[in-house]
Amino acid sequence: MSGAGRKTLLFGIMALLLVLVGVLQSWSLALAILNLCLISAIMALGVNIQWGYAGLFNVGVMGFAALGGLACVLLSTPPVAAAWAAGGGRIMIAAAIVLVTIVVTVMLFRRLPRGPADAAAALVILAGYFAARAFFDPAVDAIESVNPAKTGYLGGLGLPIILSWFVGGALAAGAAWIVGKISLGLRADYLAIATLGISEIIVAILKNEDWLTRGVKNVTGLPRPVPHEVDLQQTAWFQELAQSLAIETVDLSSILVKLCYAGLFTAVLLAVWWLSETALRSPWGRMMRAVRDNETAAEAMGKDVKSRHLQVFVLGSAVIGMAGAMLTTLDGQFTPASYQPLRFTFLIWVMVIVGGSGNNAGAVLGGFLIWFFWIEAEPIGLWLMDALTAGLAEDSALRLHLLESAAHMRLITMGLILLLVLRFSPRGLIPEEKR
């Protein structure tokens, strides 16, 4: 089948699946799946920019997505004035000390020969560390004791939450720049392990720095870019609309709010897709492919492989960070403990590989399809287990254990799908186009 026909068919099937859920289960659920499909697709696009365009293996997706979530908190929550008064100034001083320490260390390495520079840098770092701690520790205690049940953190800037999507992208890009600077240019495995590490660290920081994120106490009730269901239900025009459509106001409000989100996410998805497709077709994209396919040849042609890699790594991570911020916006809360590598890193990888790496349409399709099955694997697994064990007695231990464990089927399914696609169709459902 031709490329375009295949694409239309596969996206058609995907749409059909979502409609089926709408008809068989509920439209509200179908839209909830759709919204997460859209976000997953954007994350998959980000990974595809790194892996498909440049062959960089990033296993830190979780960390970059979590930074996006952090941006939502830092930007959109109202500032806690009492906490700022209690310790804000000292936190700023500590941050300034850290900054000065870093600058001085870098200067030392630039100015002095290797041996003395090592010794001097060690001294400077130690001094900086203890100086910063002296301001930081009491400040944290002060901030966290300001109404700990409700706030206990510095709060944000109180800006519209949509802005945090861009700030989230910027934060992730910054983290990616640091990781990339260190590990790009070394063997491919090192980038994988370094990104794995940085993502664990980022999540650990978000979980434990209560003064910044409330940690595992979670930040709930983030502002929303769309109206609340309850407000909708009380307006006159909405009640009339519900009456004329003959749908319960509660159901309609939930559907309408989800549609609003879907509209916003679709706009972002299309923009990112268009941008990365344009980039791929441009001379820049050709250069990236040349670097990916043969680094030595590209280097011989005068391309700076390392800085190209850094560039594409930062860009892809920014897209992931943005998607992470969108996810937190959709949830309406920031829960650091919910960031799990299987869900946030490896699932995205399954999406990219299954969809077709190096191909934006493939990544988007993979994002939709895999998210859909990730959600629906549980009911399907439960149904399957029920059917398989129908012959056993109602209270047989094996049957109960199998039914109880059906939820873990999704991990097995994802592993199998990844292995099968990698083995039998390594170019994915929609293979990369020959240009």
Place this chain on the structure above:
Amino acid sequence: MPDFVNAGVLIANFLVLPGLTYGCQLALGALGVTLVYGILRYSNFAHGETMSFGAMVSILAMWLLQAWGVSLGPLPTVLLALPFGMLATIVFCLLTDRWVYRHYRRHKAPTVTLLIASVGVMFLMNGIIRFIIGPGDRSISDGARFIFNAREFRRATGLAEGLALKTSQVITVLTAVATVAALFWFLNRTRTGKSMRAYSDNEDLALLSGINPERVVMITWILTAVLATIAGTLYGLDKSYKPFTYLQLLLPIFAAAIVGGLGNPLGAIAGGFVIAFSEIGITFAYRKFLAYLLPESWEPEGLVQLLSTDYKFAVSFVILVLVLLTRPTGIFRGKTL
């Protein structure tokens, strides 16, 4: 007056003993990673799950043994169940090699493809493990918990500071020493072991001298499975068995293998101890230690903890980064770039 004895006992109890135990567990894990890297030339992301799988089968066998009334007296029953865990893990590793990795090896696929395949295996194993034993937390140490506990130590020596020696700590160290000795004897003294080292060193030359690559790969998986089962079970014995912790162990294990030099078994052991002792040393609260040594008026107010224990990942990461920046091949020159 500074109290050196009590300070020393404190450090031995909270830093040296746990560090030694954890270091042994990491070293055994890193040995598995480094063997796969040396022969098959990719970083095996499924290694944490392999450890978990081996531990799980050992636990299942242990339950069976316990149901039969078998026990080792003061020693944990799970030791008796280890061979079953090893056998099942060997079968599992050989099957994944046959069904997953062999294909890519034959087609000389880029190593990143093998790495992604190992992510798939990781997913699969993680699901299977949770499916069989469930995601819950299980304590698996039975028998005597302590060889001597803090109270007995205090009574015997008359010191203020107590020292407890856990059975699991002694078992971990002894088992690790025996395993590593056997492994090195195998690699350095037997014909098969030498052929493995030759293959790892120079694949083409090894093939020319008539070494059967598939046999080398098979032996590698068997060794890896045995090491992983021991490491996984020892970790479970020392802490407790919980499927998802093994995914988190992946980072310190990789860090240990890289710090020592990927592909170098000696390096993996050294790396394991470097990571373990820095992790525990940096997250240790030195307040009481300093209180013993310093005059009373100097006694510190805070915990004197460099990093909170929640940031132990950061320690392995920072060490990893430092090594990558200054000596990318690791302390003991592993495979070059």
